[in-house]
Amino acid sequence: MSKPVGHYYFKEGLSCLFEMTTDNARQLLPRHLQPLETRPESSVLSVSAFDFFDGDAGSYQELVLSILVPPLIAKGEPFPKAALYPFIVGTSTSLGRSQGIERWKLPHLMNDISVTFSEDNQEMCLNVQEGDDPILELAITAHTFEPAELLFQSFMSEPSRNFKANILMKGAGYSEHEFERGSLTLFEHEMTKGLTVDEVSARPFREQWMRNGVEMFYPLESI
Amino acid sequence: MDKKHAAKRNSQGLFADGTGQPLPLAMQYDYTNFYFGSGNDPFDMLGPFDEWWKDAEPAGYYLYGLPMQGEPGTRVNIRNTKTGKIHQDLLNFASYNYLGLSYRPEVKEAVKKAAEVYGNGASGSPILSGSMEVHVELSEKLARFKNKEAVLLFPTGYSVNVGVIAGLMRSGDLIVADQYAHASLVDGMILSKATSRFFRHNKVEDLERKLKKFSGKKLVLVEGVYSMDGDVAVLPDIVDVCKQYDARILIDEAHSTFIYGEHGRGVAEHFGLDDEIDLHVGTFSKSLGGQGGYLAGSQQLINYLRGFSRSRFFSCGLSPVVTAGILRALEIFEEEPGLRKDLWSNVEYMQRILRQAGVPVGQSESQVIPILIQDDARIFEIGEELFRQGIYINPVQYPAVPKHKSRFRMSISATHTREELSEAANIISKVLEKYGICQNQSDTTISKKG
Numbered sequence: 001m002s003k004p005v006g007h008y009y010f011k012e013g014l015s016c017l018f019e020m021t022t023d024n025a026r027q028l029l030p031r032h033l034q035p036l037e038t039r040p041e042s043s044v045l046s047v048s049a050f051d052f053f054d055g056d057a058g059s060y061q062e063l064v065l066s067i068l069v070p071p072l073i074a075k076g077e078p079f080p081k082a083a084l085y086p087f088i089v090g091t092s093t094s095l096g097r098s099q100g101i102e103r104w105k106l107p108h109l110m111n112d113i114s115v116t117f118s119e120d121n122q123e124m125c126l127n128v129q130e131g132d133d134p135i136l137e138l139a140i141t142a143h144t145f146e147p148a149e150l151l152f153q154s155f156m157s158e159p160s161r162n163f164k165a166n167i168l169m170k171g172a173g174y175s176e177h178e179f180e181r182g183s184l185t186l187f188e189h190e191m192t193k194g195l196t197v198d199e200v201s202a203r204p205f206r207e208q209w210m211r212n213g214v215e216m217f218y219p220l221e222s223i
Numbered sequence: 224m225d226k227k228h229a230a231k232r233n234s235q236g237l238f239a240d241g242t243g244q245p246l247p248l249a250m251q252y253d254y255t256n257f258y259f260g261s262g263n264d265p266f267d268m269l270g271p272f273d274e275w276w277k278d279a280e281p282a283g284y285y286l287y288g289l290p291m292q293g294e295p296g297t298r299v300n301i302r303n304t305k306t307g308k309i310h311q312d313l314l315n316f317a318s319y320n321y322l323g324l325s326y327r328p329e330v331k332e333a334v335k336k337a338a339e340v341y342g343n344g345a346s347g348s349p350i351l352s353g354s355m356e357v358h359v360e361l362s363e364k365l366a367r368f369k370n371k372e373a374v375l376l377f378p379t380g381y382s383v384n385v386g387v388i389a390g391l392m393r394s395g396d397l398i399v400a401d402q403y404a405h406a407s408l409v410d411g412m413i414l415s416k417a418t419s420r421f422f423r424h425n426k427v428e429d430l431e432r433k434l435k436k437f438s439g440k441k442l443v444l445v446e447g448v449y450s451m452d453g454d455v456a457v458l459p460d461i462v463d464v465c466k467q468y469d470a471r472i473l474i475d476e477a478h479s480t481f482i483y484g485e486h487g488r489g490v491a492e493h494f495g496l497d498d499e500i501d502l503h504v505g506t507f508s509k510s511l512g513g514q515g516g517y518l519a520g521s522q523q524l525i526n527y528l529r530g531f532s533r534s535r536f537f538s539c540g541l542s543p544v545v546t547a548g549i550l551r552a553l554e555i556f557e558e559e560p561g562l563r564k565d566l567w568s569n570v571e572y573m574q575r576i577l578r579q580a581g582v583p584v585g586q587s588e589s590q591v592i593p594i595l596i597q598d599d600a601r602i603f604e605i606g607e608e609l610f611r612q613g614i615y616i617n618p619v620q621y622p623a624v625p626k627h628k629s630r631f632r633m634s635i636s637a638t639h640t641r642e643e644l645s646e647a648a649n650i651i652s653k654v655l656e657k658y659g660i661c662q663n664q665s666d667t668t669i670s671k672k673g
Contacts (some may be wrong), residue, residue, distance in 0.1 A: 019421075039402075040412050064365065073261040077269075143627065166249070178625035180423075198432070204628070209259040 001078065001166055003199045006103060006217030008055040012117055013169065013213055014124060015048040016107050016204035017068070024196045028087045030157045036068040036083075038205075044068035045200055046084055047184060049115055050128050050215070052096070056103075060096035061115035063128050063135070064089050064106075065191065071153050072164055072223065080166070083153035088191050090115075090135070104217060105156035105163055110193055123181075124209070134187040140207045141181040145173030148210070149151050156220070163220045171213030175213075182207045182213070211212055249275065249282035250600050255622050263612040281305055283603020286610070294326040295512075297639050301615055313615035314647045316633040321482060321590055322562045323638030324552040325512025330558060336537045337547030345540035349376070350529070353540030365517060368553065369488055373525035376546075380477055380506030380516035381407040386532030387473070387502060387518050388442070397437045399430060400444035401471070403451065408444045408475060417442075424449075427460040430571030434468040441470035447490030451624055451632065454588030455479075458494045464649055466499075472547055473502035481510035481556055487563060489593035510555070513549040514591045566590060566637035573635055573644050580652035581661040585630075593619075594631040594651060596660055602629040605658055612650045 025035035025043035035043035045144040046066040053059050064086050071083035089106045090113035102126045113135065116127040122142040128135040149170045156163045182204045186197045252275055260268035276284070285305045292300035292309060295318035302309045313340045324330060347353030358376055366374040377383040388411030392398055396417040400408055403424045412419040418437075424431040428519040434441060443465050445456045449534060456474070465472050476489035484492030491500045502520055508515040518528065529535075556562065570590050577584050596602050599620055606618040609631070620629040635644075 021420075039421055040409060042419070042421060072257045073259065075261060079256055177627045179627070201423075214249075 001218055004168060004216035004218050006056050006099075006215075007201050008050070008052050008215040008217075009059065010050045010052045010213055010215065011211065012051040012124065013048070013171065013210040013215065014050075014126070015046055015183065015208040016138060016140070017208075018045045018047065018184055018186065018204050019043070019201040019207040020045045021196065021199045024194075024199060028067055028194045029069065029085055030155075030162065032162055033067075033069045033085055033155060036070055045195070046082075046100040047136065047204075049117075049128070049138065051117055054060055055214070057093070057096045057099040060091055061113075061117075062089065062091045062096060062100075063113060063115055063191070065195075066154075069155065072155075078151055080151045080153045083155065085155045087194060087198060090130070090191055104154075105158055105220065113191075130189065130191075133189060134165070135191050137183075137185040139183045140204070140209055141177075141179070142175045142209055143177035143179070143207075145175045145209075145211065147172055148174035149208075150174070155223075164223045165220050166217045166218040167216070168216040169210060169213060170216070171210035173211040174213075175209045176206065178206050180205060224619055233494045235637065240460055249284075250603075251280035252279075253621060278583070283606065283618075286603060286606050289615075290641060295320045296323070297636060297643055299615055301610075303610070310610065310613075310615075313610070313613055314618045314650075316635070316647060318636075319478070319509045319514050319591075319634045320636055320638075321510045321634065321638050322512070322552075322556065324510070324562075325443070325548075325556060327512075327552070329555060330512065333551035334544050334548040341543035341547075343544060344429055344542050347540060347631045348538065349540040350536040350538050351417045353360060355540070355543045355546070356544050357546045357550065358541065361546050361553070362517075364550065364553060366519060368486075368557070369519040370486075370497065371503065371519040372522040375518045375525045375528055375532070375535070376541055376652045377516045377518070377535050378541050379514065379531070380504075380508055381410075382534035382538060383504050383506070383518055384408045384514035385411045385414060386505065386534035387528055388412060388444070389533065390528045390531035391415075391502075392417040392440065392442055396440040396442070397434075398442045398444060399433045399505070401425065401446065401449075401456070403446070404450050405443050405446065405450060405475060405477070408446075408473075412444075425457045427457060427464050430461065431464050431468070434464065434470055437468075441465075441468065443470045443472050445472065445474055446485060447476040447641060448589045448591060450478055450591060451619060451630070452593055453589045453591030454585075455483075455490055455493075455576055458490060458496055462496050471501040473497070474500050475503060475504045477504070477506040477516075478509060478589070480505040481564065482566065482590065487556065503610060507545075507549045507552075511549050511552040513545050513552060515545065515549065562637045566635065569635050569637060569639050569641075569644060572632075572641065573639075573648065575649045576645065577651070580648060580654055582652050589610060590635040591631040592635065594633055594655075596629045596631065596655075597627050598658075598660070599626060599629045601658060602631075605654060605660075606631065608654050608657070609651065612654060614650055615646055 019042050022041045022043045050062045050066040056101050065088050066084035066086040071080050088108040113130045118125045124140050126138040152167045154165050180203045186192050257272045288303045298312045299315040300311050362374045376427035383408035392415040394416040398412045398417045400419045402421045420433045480489040481487045483490045491497045506516040583594050602618045616631045
């Protein structure tokens with residue numbers, strides 16, 4: 001792999017995986033991508049949130065809703081932990097938003113959102129809103145934290161071009177478990193409008209929590 | 224895998240175990256990593272998989288499929304394929320020979336006699352030439368036992384579910400299965416092309432959520448005893464919801480027939496719901512110690528599925544030799560109700576002494592006892608230690624169970640002695656203590672007398 005060209009430092013990087021119907025996942029994906037099916041007709045919604053404190057876009061918070069897809073693997077290339085297609089991103093600052101759109105071709109909500117992180121006894125609760133309008137509430141629980149480096153693939157699209165980027169997440173502490181202790185509440189909002197809300201599981205089957213880390217973007221590649 | 228390649232991988236996907244030590248490369252990947260491959264040749268995945276396997280097999284995956292040198296009794300000899308050594312007299316908790324019937328002398332005698340009459344295989348599909356008199360005898364006897372109008376035999380338990388579900392359900396129908404449903408149930412769903420949904424394990428409110436919006440044909444799939452957790456379906460609540468939404472119910476009693484219920488008919492009988500369940504599926508490979516499976520239900524259902532279960536009529540019929548053995552095992556089961564009492568006595572004893580020793584056994588209520596390790600990185604190391612200490616038991620890890628829920632699956636038999644159970648519990652608790660999985664609740668060794 002070449003060197004990373006984007007660095008975003010975070011205190012908290014959270015991601016929960018939820019089951020959703022494959023039909024719904026397919027509706028949110030561009031034509032060249034297929035949804036991952038963990039079981040027949042069952043695909044995966046990833047709800048991720050970051051509390052960035054430094055880096056290319058400075059300090060801001062971000063919510064990313066993605067669909068998990070099969071990775072694009074070339075012989076001799078490193079194998080990613082997961083591959084995702086972010087179908088909507090919300091940020092708390094215009095700088096964060098413009099970086100995401102211009103550098104990484106990610107689809108964004110064009111208004112600022114607020115992401116509030118509240119931690120209590122190894123559980124983090126997130127409230128995400130646009131002004132007074134709720135978008136979602138997420139609770140994530142911890143298992144045990146160990147240092148980790150995780151490689152992800154992200155797919156992006158423009159009307160006439162498709163891209164892929166490797167993203168390396170490196171953290172001082174990373175917890176991952178499948179104890180189904182977290183929760184998700186989705187509200188009617190522009191960011192969630194593509195989801196068939198009552199078919200999205202309210203409990204995550206996997207909870208991933210990284211602390212004190214950096215998200216490193218590698219250059220976009222056309223595919 | 225060369226060092227340069229290994230170093231490159233290490234820099235981009237290093238995992239550590241619970242002690243902070245880096246995992247061996249073999250443990251950083253699992254089968255799911257090789258599900259998708261690049262390139263245009265389906266064989267492109269074989270090379271990378273093989274490269275991983277060369278590390279993974281000696282690292283612990285060799286523990287799967289170790290050749291047993293004799294019958295699956297309570298003590299067995301197993302060849303260690305890593306060392307070549309034959310380990311003698313291991314305490315066997317891996318075989319699901321729950322009533323010890325597979326090696327009963329009467330069963331072996333019946334098998335020998337059947338071989339004299341029929342030879343080895345059925346040499347034909349059951350709808351063509353592969354139906355023998357012994358198959359009819361077993362079907363009729365089993366139907367009487369299950370108190371159903373008729374039974375349809377299948378060559379394996381797996382093929383029952385695939386054949387029945389795909390034989391009954393169609394594109395546009397809805398099938399809702401418990402999330403822990405066996406692979407055979409899931410494959411039946413896929414093959415049927417019906418809309419497939421899953422409800423959270425034993426959570427009836429989630430089942431209701433999935434059923435209530437659908438107005439067409441509906442089938443719900445549950446198991447009597449779940450094979451990885453050893454817990455029982457919340458059948459009364461499930462039946463209530465299914466009735467409310469006009470859904471048919473299939474119960475797979477592979478691990479519960481001949482064990483639960485007043486007559487041993489299964490969990491449905493145990494809850495007094497035998498007549499509320501529409502399709503009763505079971506196998507012969509567990510309690511009856513043979514092979515094959517069956518569907519029990521109404522004559523109409525059997526007549527229909529005889530014509531539409533592809534996994535049955537496109538397969539060779541169940542071996543007549545095995546069928547004769549199953550028939551004799553069923554007779555013994557009915558003649559000796561003490562077998563079930565012995566099994567339940569052993570289950571109660573083992574569950575108690577393991578819990579007392581601080582061994583985590585989850586929510587098991589049955590003869591299937593998961594020994595929860597929850598340390599995906601060290602399950603194989605612990606398995607090897609148990610093997611060396613004289614216990615034969617299989618590790619189960621992701622993706623067969625969720626991450627951080629690795630376990631050993633323990634199967635209790637009616638023929639285990641108290642001494643064997645106590646000896647096993649002592650060894651297991653001491654090994655798990657050594658690895659920090661449990662703290663022994665008392666300093667005393669578990670008494671062999673129980």
